[in-house]
Structures are given as structure tokens and as C-alpha cells.
Amino acid sequence: MSLNLASDNIAPAHPAVMEALARVNSGPATPYGKDDATARVEKLLAEIFEREVGVFLVTTGTAANALALAQMTPPWGAALAHHEAHVMHDECGAPEFFTNGAKMVGVAGEDGRISAAALADILSKNFWTPPTHVRPASITLSQATEVGTVYRSDHVAELSSIARERGMRIHMDGARFANAVASTRETPAALTWKAGVEALSLGFTKNGAMSAEAVVLFAPDLIDGLVERRKRGGHLWSKGRFIAAQALGLLENGLWLELAARANAQAARLTLGLAARSLNLAFPVEANEVFVWLPAEIHQGLHRQGSHYYVWDSDCVTAARAGRPGDVLARLICSWATPDEEVDAFLSAIDNAAPAKRASRSPGTPLF
């Protein structure tokens, strides 16, 4: 049994995705996104979001985010994001490249979520005076966040409202949007356009696709120029049916939410096991990611047994969940493909790592 909780992008594609690819793989199809499968995706997304939407399929979250932000942010604009967001640090400057040099500006907030107070505060600073300073042009919310928490619709609406008052546009990086929907049990519409979101990067890759993402636009004025941006970014597939089919395989019959719920459930299973072992969480587990403080000897023991996960670093842990000196912050991610056996094997590996030395859990530490 592999012990690989490094990411949900190590998972294969779901069989339904492969079947959908096989179904469209017959005869000629009009190229460049004019095929029937793409049209079907557009129709399904309109149903799922309960309104007309603009849909632009690409294959990476980096591309989806950078394209969407470029539609919203002039070169002399600032795109605000949580200071630990993926889009800030982990895309090698893709937003800067696609916007032609806009600034990514970090905003604080506990548990990976932008705080409304911090957003209001930064917007009130005196570094937004044109033309010396860049303009606050857009905000991007990661759903789920970089530390596995989710935004509920009222929080999204609160941030959107503050941003909109300043003429800013609102983007959601939904690389794990399905996990957030499954977690909050709110509708896709409630979590997005009804709460002010104007463009969503909707991720299928981690959800069970090979590699597929959609830029979903709710604001019609954001459409102009996006087909050209996608093309000159090298993101327009000639055989577009093969991105679309991946989305179809997941969207039809609600499989996308079923798979996300499964990934979330495995994270919950893992969380319970960690709690039973008195290991403390750094963040509430609200989707498919678990951040746990591991005493060094356990971390080393897990490593010796061949388990895979990332050691993390975060400045947005609340005081109540701070680690102890020497603790390692481990990021553990479950996917739709993570079997019960792997979760259980990982927990056993913890037991094997340093069974006798476990300190008991301090009573006041929050579990979720």
C-alpha cells in the first residue's frame, strides 16, 4: 500500500473521464472549441450555475487563473489575494505574465481566508494614489483555500462587497471548488455569482480529470478579448473535444460532487485518526486537506516508512492551533482515489513511527 498523501494531483483520471474521452473519439469534429462536446459542457455549466455563463476551457489551473485575472486587472493594477494563496507564490509569476506586469498584493487573514477587516484596511492605505501607485483592480479568493478551509457564501459576499465599492472585480480560484461545494452544501450559484463572484476558475484536474479547467464568466463584460488571450497564451486546443469530454465525464450525473465528497470524507477519516492519536491540527479540516503538527520523531518515522507529503510553512495559523517547538507542519491531501486502506495505513505508520512517546492531546485544542 502506497502512503502518498502529497497531493490530489498525483491521482489518475477517473474511469468515467476515460469513458467520456472514448465516447467523443470518433470521426471528425470541428476544431478550436466549436465541437459538440464543448457546447454540451457550456450547457451543463449553465444548468449547474443556474444562469448564462461564458465558458473557456483550458487545461491548467495556472492558465485559468492567469487568464481570468488578466481580464480583470490592467498592467497597472493590483490583484489582491490571501498572502499565502497559490496564485501569489506557486505559479511562477503567471498572473504577472498574463497581465503584463500587474502586482499581486497579499492580504492577511487567519486560516487561509482573507479577513474582511484586513481587506478594508489595506484598501484604506495611502499607497493607491494614481499614477504613482497601482490601482486595486481585482481580488481573488481561493476556494478551497491553500490551507484546506473554505469560504461560505456570506464571507464571499462580504469580501465582494468591500471590493466592489472600490471598483474592483472579483475572481474565485476554484481549483478545489467541488470540494468546497461538497463541504458547504451551498449551491455553486450561491458560492459564486450570487455572492458577487464575476469569474471562476473551475478545476476538474484534481477532481478526477486528466487535465481540464474552465474559466467560467458571470460578468458579460469580461468576455471580450478572452478568446484571443487564450489563443496567444497557447491554450486553445485544436481538438477541443478532448478537454470538454473530461469535463463531461465529471459533470454528468453529478459525479464531480460525488468525487469531491469522497475526497473530503477521506480527509475526515484521516482527521479522526489523527485526533485519536492526539495530534493537533493547524487548520480546521473543511475539504480534502489536512494540516497536522507532527512531532519530529513521527515525521522522521513516517519518512523512513516511505510516506509522501509536503512539509508546510504558514503564517496564518491561529494562536490556539500553534504547533509546539520542533513540530513539523505536514500537509496531507486526500483525493477521490485515496482508498480507506491508504488512510488507515498512514495512521498505522504514525503508530509505528514513535508509538511510545506520544504526548496526550491538550484538552483545549480545537479538533475541527
Add this chain to the structure above:
Amino acid sequence: MSLNLASDNIAPAHPAVMEALARVNSGPATPYGKDDATARVEKLLAEIFEREVGVFLVTTGTAANALALAQMTPPWGAALAHHEAHVMHDECGAPEFFTNGAKMVGVAGEDGRISAAALADILSKNFWTPPTHVRPASITLSQATEVGTVYRSDHVAELSSIARERGMRIHMDGARFANAVASTRETPAALTWKAGVEALSLGFTKNGAMSAEAVVLFAPDLIDGLVERRKRGGHLWSKGRFIAAQALGLLENGLWLELAARANAQAARLTLGLAARSLNLAFPVEANEVFVWLPAEIHQGLHRQGSHYYVWDSDCVTAARAGRPGDVLARLICSWATPDEEVDAFLSAIDNAAPAKRASRSPGTPLF
């Protein structure tokens, strides 16, 4: 029977590609191109090109070309290409975007191939004086060309030599490289690095993949920075095995050349049929594309019967192959998936279009 000769990108993926996808679709894989399938592609390409190569997988030819040219061309450089090349006009400015504003400069040449004299001539012009003018930094050769002809290795070497004398770098846009190899019966090595090519965009998409291309580097100094360019361009797949598998499906057992030869053979079958109907070619047919002058009534008749192809426009037709007044230049492309029946049906549709009015072929017109 469909009558669709619009492009080789309307074809589905070859079954071997789908099988290769299925083979890699099992269990976890290291993300971001560190997987086994990607390593296998790198090994196969080294064998095929008979030397060490740098391999960077992406999914569109536009991305491959723009990334390769950006590695070779500073923002204040010029990238020279045939004035009708795809990369000049059909990528919505992708090279300009990835290079941060380099100039694409067109060079003349009959039959879609850059002429050595025209290249030498343009490089001798007085518009290359720094810093007023941009620097001639790179040249890109389309193999096969935009009008379906191919470069033989001696022609590539001649152009490379002229360019290298000026300190320029040499790129080959091999969206249809397989067709060129199958056509020339020269080795991949002979057509590329042995003739001076330093980077190749190697296309799998038209060759039978869903969507896969490789930037193949022969010059080690071009490697630095390319992983970052690919990432910030949004072209690094997390589940990299699924690009690699497509390449594997084609490269293993030489299927890529078999499929290219099949496409070329269908173009030859079509050419013979056109010749038998005294229809004149605008360009020699050397790969899988046929450019034929259609009298207007035939064009209209084909349109009425539901056939699909592009009407073309070219300034590089030789005098001997010029069309007659009123003729429409039709581009007809065969792919690995074009059946004999479709070629024959297309020829029958010509017969149905205006059977009585066909003028006989003028004796001196070249056939190939």
C-alpha cells in the same frame, strides 16, 4: 461519408494513443513531469534523434513555438519566418506575447519555403542597426511548410548556415514534422540538428494524439529558463503522464511515421484523382496537404454537397502554377484517419459539381 478535408486537426486520437493513456492511468504518479511516462518519452526521443535532447512537453503547437522562440529571441530581437508561415499569422501573436514583444519578420520564398537568397538579402538590409533597430535573433522553418511542401536537409543546412553567420538561432516548427520525415525519407537527426536546427517543436496532435507537442532542444544553452517559461505560461501539467502517454502511443514501434506516411499517401491518392480531372495544383504535394485551383463552379458544387475545406490565399505560388482568373485556391488536408472512401467520395463530388464543363489540363503544368 463525410467530405471533410478541412484539416488534420479534425481527426480523432489514434486507438494506440487511447490505449497508452489507459496504461498510465493507474495509481499515483509524481506530478509536474517527474513521472515515468515522461522519462520514457525523453529516452525515446533521444533514440529517435540519435543524441541527447532536452524535452519539454506541452499540448499545443502554439505554445511549443512561442516557448522555443522566446528562448532564442530577446524582446528586442527579430524572429524571421516565411512570410506566410503559421507562426507569423495564425497564432494571434503568441510569439510576440512570449518573447515580450519581439518582431516577427517575413522572408520570401516560393512554395512556402524560405529562399536562401531572400534570407541573405533581408539580412543585408540597413534596418538592423542597434539600438534603433531590432536584432536578427532567430529563424523558424515550418516543416512541413504552410503550403504542404517540405524542406530537405540540404536546404535546412543552407538556411541555418546563413543565419548562424549572423549569430542567429535556428528553430523548426514541426507541427507536421512526421509527415516531412515520411516524405523525405531522411532521418529525424538529418532534418534537424545535423542541419543546424537547435530547437524543434515536434507535433503529435495532427499526427494522431489528442493534444501533445514537445519542444525538443538540441542546444544545451537553450534549456535554462524554459521550465519557468512553461510554468508561468500555464503549460506545466500536474498530471504530466497524460501528455507523455500520448507521445508514447505514437513514438513506440514507429507508429508516428506509419501514421504520417498514411496521411501523405492519402494526399497522393487525392492528387492523382485531381490530376486525372485536369485540376491544377498550386504547390507540389510533398506531405499531407493538397492545394488545388478549383474553377468557381466546382467550388460551389462541392460546397453544395457539404464538403469542408479552406479557401486559401497565397503570394508564393510560382508563375508556372498560377491559377486562372476566377479559380478558387482550395486547401485539402488528409490525416492518418482519412479513409480511401473519403478521398474517393471527394473526387466524385468534384465530378458531380460540374462534370460537363471541365476544361482539359494544359499540358505544361507540373503535376508534383
Add this chain to the structure above:
Amino acid sequence: MSLNLASDNIAPAHPAVMEALARVNSGPATPYGKDDATARVEKLLAEIFEREVGVFLVTTGTAANALALAQMTPPWGAALAHHEAHVMHDECGAPEFFTNGAKMVGVAGEDGRISAAALADILSKNFWTPPTHVRPASITLSQATEVGTVYRSDHVAELSSIARERGMRIHMDGARFANAVASTRETPAALTWKAGVEALSLGFTKNGAMSAEAVVLFAPDLIDGLVERRKRGGHLWSKGRFIAAQALGLLENGLWLELAARANAQAARLTLGLAARSLNLAFPVEANEVFVWLPAEIHQGLHRQGSHYYVWDSDCVTAARAGRPGDVLARLICSWATPDEEVDAFLSAIDNAAPAKRASRSPGTPLF
């Protein structure tokens, strides 16, 4: 006596410019273009153009052109210009840099002026299909042109009208706008916004300044973002009064037109002298530039005597003005500072170069 007709940018600044600089050089002034001198320039330009204008001072024509074009041309747009225009070749890709990679597309036309037929023709080509192709977004007219001719207002209006029908915006590169006004005796308004021009790069440098240019906007929707573009381009002077004063020195009391008329007159004096020597012009002399075909021995003789001018290369000479084999095309530019003596000395130098060998002027060759 110097024999330097290389350019009008070799001239010093006019004394009135120096005096204007001295006048503003006293006490504190609000920085970043909020000073009184800048306000006065804006007021004067509004008077000169007989309407409200947006004024953005910079110090180079390259900056003015690139900024103006960037306001009009999205990254996926094309800016059309005469194929020999300065902005196409002589600004090291500044338009590409400021637009983030738009395409400069050359349009033909005799005597350096875009031909209406050529413009209509290129716009009717099939390479403007989105998103494969870029959008025709803007057109830029050089006034005077690169070969010293000028556009009259009806010609500007004709081109503007064709462009506007396609949704394009209209820019005028007026590095030598003053010379064109002085030459045509049309008003600044007539030559610009009344003829459809929406933004003008108004050059003061060649006209007698040290280094000053204004982007003059007639279309209010082009204003948004330009202050930021100028700032992040590094073109916002803190001590803005010193650009403004240069413009004031020229604009007040109509000195700008007086100096331009003087430069034009010296070119006319030179032209008469060349005609008297049976030397043929390549282009009509309509402003302060003279393009003359020099037999090789005269060119060499001038060189020996230390005269300075550029040898030119042009594809837009009309058949009636073509040079003879071996002729060198010399570009001779007069400025406001070129004295009669220098013109006369240059003509004497021609006489000294090869006096006995002058062929007589063929009767049918046009003089102007």
C-alpha cells in the same frame, strides 16, 4: 561651414526654448505635471486645436508613439502603418513593448503615404479571423511621412473613414507635424481631429526643443490609463515644468510654425539647387526632407568633403522617379537651424564632387 544634413535632431535648441526654461526655473513647483507651465501648455494646445484636448507630455517621439498606440491597440491587436514608417522599424520594438506584443502591420503606398486602396485591400484579407488572427485595431499615419511627404486633410479623412468602419482607432505620428502644417497651410484641427485623428504624437524636439513631445488626445475614452502607462514607462518627470517650458517656448507666438516654415524653406532652397544641377528627386519635397538620387561619384565626392547625410533605401518610389543604376539615394534634412550658407555650401560641394560629369536632367522627371 559644417555640411551636416543628417537629421533635424542634430540641431540645438532654439533660444526661445532656453529662455522659457530660464523663466520657469525659479522657486518650488508642484511636481509630476501639476505645475503651472504644464497647465499653460494644455491651454495653448486647446486653443491651437480649437477644442478640448488631453495632453500628456513626454520627451521622446518613441515614447509618445508607443504610449498612444498602446492606448488604442490591445495585445492581440494589429497597428497598421506605412510599411516604411519610422514606427515600424526605427523604434526597436517600442510599440510592441508598450502594447505587450501587438503586431505592427505594414501597408503599401507610394511616396510614403498609405494608399486608401492598399488599406482597404489589406483589411479585406482573410487573416483577421479571431481568435487565430489578431484584430485590426489601429492605424498610425506619419505626418510628415518617413520620406518627407505630407498627408493633406482629405487623405487623412479618407484613411480614417476606412479604418473607423472596421472599428479601428486613428493615430498620427506628428514628429514633424509642424512642418506638415506649415506645408499644407491647413489648420492643426483640419489635419487631425476634423479628419478623424483621435490621438496625435506632437513633436517639439525636431521643431526646436531640447527634447519634448506631447501625446494629444482628441478621443476622451483614450485617456483612462494613460497616466499610469506614462508613469510605469518611466516617462513622468517629477520636475514637469521643464518639459512644459520647452513646449511653451515654441507654441507661444506661433514660433513652432515659423521654425517649421523656415526648415521647409531651406529644403526648398536645397531642392532648387539640386534641380539646377539636374539631380533627380525620389520623392516630392513637401516638408523639410529631400531625397535625391546621387550618382556614385558625387556621393563619394561629398563624403570626401566631410558632408553628413544618410543613404536611404526605399520601396515606395514611383516608377517615374526611379534612380538610375548605381545611384545612391541620399536623405538630406534641413532644420530651423540650417543656415542659407550651409545649403549653399552643400550645393557647392556637389559641384566640387564631380563637376564635369553631370548628366543633364531628363525632361519628363517631376521636380516637386
Add this chain to the structure above:
Amino acid sequence: MSLNLASDNIAPAHPAVMEALARVNSGPATPYGKDDATARVEKLLAEIFEREVGVFLVTTGTAANALALAQMTPPWGAALAHHEAHVMHDECGAPEFFTNGAKMVGVAGEDGRISAAALADILSKNFWTPPTHVRPASITLSQATEVGTVYRSDHVAELSSIARERGMRIHMDGARFANAVASTRETPAALTWKAGVEALSLGFTKNGAMSAEAVVLFAPDLIDGLVERRKRGGHLWSKGRFIAAQALGLLENGLWLELAARANAQAARLTLGLAARSLNLAFPVEANEVFVWLPAEIHQGLHRQGSHYYVWDSDCVTAARAGRPGDVLARLICSWATPDEEVDAFLSAIDNAAPAKRASRSPGTPLF
């Protein structure tokens, strides 16, 4: 008497600068920086820096910084700067524009100076893994800093050494370099290349010019491409003598250091006056800028009397110098042109603002 301490960029140009302009303003000069005055600047700077240097004249500090950083920082690089540096916030994204989207990354440090510990710390973080993350490519030190302090050569050397170990390049933003030289009494060489600096933006504008800055390169490999960057950025003056003359006016006879010393002395005079009034400084006064905590009633009183200065905001004040609740942080800048009378009038205005209410100075607060 004006009460304008808003900036040193509100000052006029020094008479010596105007005289130098007049001196070069005669007869033709070779354009584009090939003139004699430019050559003389290059020679003088080589003497001043005691070595061969590359010199590239431009007219704004924004341009100088952005060009220099672009030579050092690839699009996928990070340029590190103090988190309150001018180049981070006040140039509207110029570095991002010229680098094609590199990241500006802030580093902490008290009193506006990057701390060696903070630099080492940020470089040890796990967000520099290629290709997900950008590369730490360059560091830029503001001399004097944004809060009026200066780096001594040993501090520069310490930071350079840390950066160089990581393969980073070292830039100095010397908008107020003259003030720093005058303050530290170290040589220009000691403060720059001898301490590891590879490129310097040397400011003349605030020092007494109209608008002139030089990119001074100490590392020969940084030269290639800079002439083109300057040209396509629109920063190459045709009449280059007029930038050069400004520099000459200041550099000859050491006037630049004399003027800087005068500005520094006026700041010291102001500081003494503030101390006598028991007003506390937020930062040590080491050049020509004074940051003082003003009780609100004094701030309002000064405002009523028509004085001009910026209200500042800083996170790098040391604990010992923190303001009291309600205090306003005022930035007061003296220039070479600030007369004694203006300093004294400003101090009198403080006395007039709220004379009776002044709290006495707490004994332990540092004065310098």
C-alpha cells in the same frame, strides 16, 4: 516665504546646470548619445568611481531603476527590496513592466534598511523551488533609503555577500546617492562596486538637475541589451547632449557633493529645531529627509499656515521611536535650494501652531 518641504523634486535646476545646457547648445551634435557631452560624462563618472563604468543616461529614476533591474532579473525572477522602498510601491509597476512580470519581493529591516538577518531568512524559505516559484535574481538597495537613512559600505557589503551566494545580482537605487556620499563621507567607489554593487541608478534630478539620471554599470556582463531596452522604452534622447550637460553641470568641480551636503545640512538644521521643540523623530536623520512625529494640533496648525509636506506611514520604525497615539508622521525634505529662512520659517510655524500645549521631550528618546 514658502513653507514647502514636500520633496526635493519641487526645487528648480541649479544655475550651473542651466549654464551647462547653454554651453552645449550650439551647432550640430551627433544624436543618440554619440555627442561629446555624453562622452565627457562617461569620463567623469569613470574618474569619480575610480574604474571603468558603463553609463546609460536617462531622465527619470523610475526608468533608471526599471532598466537596471530588467538587466538583472528574468521575467521569472524576484527582485528583493526593502518592503517600503520606492521601487516597490511608487513606480506604478515600472519594474514589473520592464522585466516582463518579475516579482518585487519585500524584505524587512528597521529604519528603512534591509536587515541582513531578514535577507538570509527570506532566502532560506521554501518558496524558491523552480519552476513553481520564481528565482531570487536581484536585490536593490535604496541609497539613501525611503526614510532618509543611509547604508554604510560595510552594510552594503554584508547584504551583497548574502545575495551573491545565491547567485543574485546587486543594484543600488541612488536617487539620493549624492546625499549618501556626503553623509557617510565614504567614496562613491566604496559605497558601490567595492561593496558588491553591480549597477547603480545615479540620480541627478533631486541633486539639482532638471531631469537626469544615469544607469552606471560596474559588471560588464550587464551591458548587453541595455541600449535596446533604453531605446524601446522610449528613453534614448536624440539630442542626448541635453541630458549629458545636466550631469556635467553637477559633476564638474564636485558640485554634486556640495549641493548634497547643503541639502543634508538644512535637514540637520531642521532636526535641531525640532529637537529644541521636543518633537520626536521616527528615524535617524542621515541625509536630507526628516521624519518627525507631529501632535495632531501642530499638524493642523502647520496646514492652516500653508505648509506643504507629506503625511507618511511606515512599519519600520523602531520601538524606541514609536509615535504617541494621535501623532502624525510628517516627512520633511530639504533640497540644495532650501534656504535657511525656509527652515526657520517652518520652525516658527510650528511654534505658531500650538505654542502653549507642547509636551516636553521624554529624556530617553534618541535624537539622531
